[in-house]
Amino acid sequence: MMMNTSIEIATREFPLASSFPGYRKRKVRVVKTCHVSIQDLNWSGGTRSEYHAVTIIAGGNWRVVSLQSWNTSAPWNNLNEGSTVDLIPGCAMVRTGHFCGKESMLTLYIHPADASFFGF
Numbered sequence: 828m829m830m831n832t833s834i835e836i837a838t839r840e841f842p843l844a845s846s847f848p849g850y851r852k853r854k855v856r857v858v859k860t861c862h863v864s865i866q867d868l869n870w871s872g873g874t875r876s877e878y879h880a881v882t883i884i885a886g887g888n889w890r891v892v893s894l895q896s897w898n899t900s901a902p903w904n905n906l907n908e909g910s911t912v913d914l915i916p917g918c919a920m921v922r923t924g925h926f927c928g929k930e931s932m933l934t935l936y937i938h939p940a941d942a943s944f945f946g947f
Contacts, residue, residue: 832858832859832860832942832947833856833857833858833859834856834857834945834947835854835855835856835857835932836854836855836857836945837853837854837855838850838852838853838854838855838933840855841855841933841935842889842944843881843889843891843921843935846879846889846891847921847923847933850923850930850933851930852930852932852933854932855932855933855934855935856932856933856934856935857934857935857937857945857947858934858935858936858937859937859938859939859942859947860914860936860937860938860939861913861914861938861939862911862912862913862914863878863911863912863914863920863922863936864909864910864911865878865907865908865909865910865911865912866908866909867924868905868907868908869902869905869908872927873925873926873927873928874924874925874926874927875924875925876922876923876924876931877894877922877923877924878894878920878921878922879891879892879894879920879921879922879923880892880894880918880919880920881918881919881920881921881935882917882918882919883917883918883919883941883944889919891921914936914937914938915938916938916940916941917938917941918938919935919936919937919938919941920935920936921933921934921935921936922934922936
């Protein structure tokens with residue numbers, strides 16, 4: 828089992844910054860992992876997460892794919908809450924959202940094979 832390893836980078840160094848124009852924090856967390864646990868898709872105590880799929884295209888280009896159906900499901904009909912997504916090389920996940928009513932740090936989950944892009 829691989830342990831998660833994470834680093835924080837400046838938002839200006841984040842290749843997908845333009846895909847999240849409302850993000851105002853100075854840093855982005857990058858987590859190297861093979862699995863992402865999907866949690867907090869529904870509001871609870873001012874906390875909520877949204878997930879976005881990302882593909883890494885040859886040449887270092889990145890493309891965000893919306894997971895809107897995951898992020899807007901009703902609590903009683905949300906089959907994705909608590910599920911685990913297995914990452915494969917060339918694919919990543921981005922988690923955005925709020926924690927206690929304030930914007931949370933954007934987190935990029937990448938497969939270990941793609942970690943060299945960020946130098947770890």
